[in-house]
Amino acid sequence: MPDIKxxxxxxxxxxxxxxxxxxxxxxxxxxxxxxxxxxxxxxxxDPYRRQAPVFEPTKVAGAQGVRMSKVxxxxxxxxxxxxxGHPSADAKGYVKLPNVNSLxxxxxxxxxxxxxxxxxxxxxxxxxxxLRTLDLxxx
Numbered sequence: 001m002p003d004i005k006x007x008x009x010x011x012x013x014x015x016x017x018x019x020x021x022x023x024x025x026x027x028x029x030x031x032x033x034x035x036x037x038x039x040x041x042x043x044x045x046d047p048y049r050r051q052a053p054v055f056e057p058t059k060v061a062g063a064q065g066v067r068m069s070k071v072x073x074x075x076x077x078x079x080x081x082x083x084x085g086h087p088s089a090d091a092k093g094y095v096k097l098p099n100v101n102s103l104x105x106x107x108x109x110x111x112x113x114x115x116x117x118x119x120x121x122x123x124x125x126x127x128x129x130x131l132r133t134l135d136l137x138x139x
Contacts, residue, residue, distance in 0.1 A: 015122040017065030044090035050074035
C-alpha cells in the first residue's frame, strides 16, 4: 500500500511556509499603519516611508514554498500638506507626510488575513485526511 503521509506532510510544510510569510506581511502592514501620520523630526526632512514585503519561492520538504526575502521601501512620492506652523514644515510651509494610504493597507491586511486562513485550512484538511487514512488502515 502506498504511503500517503509524506505527501500530506509536504502540503503542511508548504502551508506553514506561507503562514510565516503572511504573518511577516501582516507585521509590516501594522508598522505602516502605525506610522501613517508620522512626520519628520527635522524641518523639511523625510517622514516614514511605506515598507513592502518581497516574497520569493523556497524549497520546503522537497516542494516549493514561499518566504519573505526582504522588506523594500515604497518609492512613491510623499504626500504634502501646507502647515507653516508645524515643526516639520520646510521653508515654504509644507510638511511631508508618509506615503502610506490607510485604505490600501487595510485592504492588504484583509488579503493577508484571508491567505493566512486559507493556509490554516490546508493544514487542518491535511491533518483530517491523515487521521481518516489511519482510521481506514486500522479496519
